Amino acid sequence: SQKIEQNSEALNIQEGKTATLTCNYTNYSPAYLQWYRQDPGRGPVFLLLIRENEKEKRKERLKVTFDTTLKQSLFHITASQPADSATYLCALGGGGNKLTFGTGTQLKVEL
Amino acid sequence: EAEVAQSPRYKITEKSQAVAFWCDPISGHATLYWYRQILGQGPELLVQFQDESVVDDSQLPKDRFSAERLKGVDSTLKIQPAELGDSAMYLCASSPRAGGGAPADTQYFGPGTRLTVL
Secondary structure, eight states: OOEEEEOOSOEEEETTSOEEEEEEEESOOOSEEEEEEEOTTSOOEEEEEEETTOSEEEETTEEEEEETTTTEEEEEESSOOGGGOEEEEEEEEOGGGOEEEOOOEEEEEEO | OOOOEEEOSEEEEOTTOOEEEEEEOOTTOOEEEEEEEOTTSOOEEEEEEETTEEEEOTTSOTTTEEEEOTTSSOEEEEESSOOGGGOEEEEEEEEOOTTSSSOTTOOEEOOOEEEEEO
């Protein structure tokens, strides 16, 4: 069966450092992969999309890589700030714009 | 900036009662999604509409859940009767029509309805 794995334990890093979050999947061939941010009690907010034929995407302090051989995506936040503290969800996209979400990783950026 | 609207934001009900949630997607968005998110997990798709038609309801527990989008705009999700295990956040999302300029595969989420079943 399809499985999406994200670090279940919270990631704690110091302000200014680069945060790296991992998304691994099995039994899936997604056409694209997306990353969302979710704050407590709020709906997810779209951050980045990367397609299966792309290796890397950047947006301001965010960078996403996608390795379809390893079945893995890495999500990087450079120069992290306390305001970046949230849960980050990866989602695999298939036909009909259907998304399958991972469980999310909680990021805490400390002063 | 346009947003997806949902109401109510919070709902407390007793088991065996009926509950209904409402969603108004971003104007012009053709696709509407209802998700359920249990605490500590990612959102799980319940039903997907393209305009007024259901395109995927394979994960919708049809014995107690129903969803409609009669005019292809706003939508209602109903649970009857509610069970203790239905306690969760119910999220609505929408995405633009394909070929309309904006990416159709990006979903915009509302704030959600937090349901507690006692």
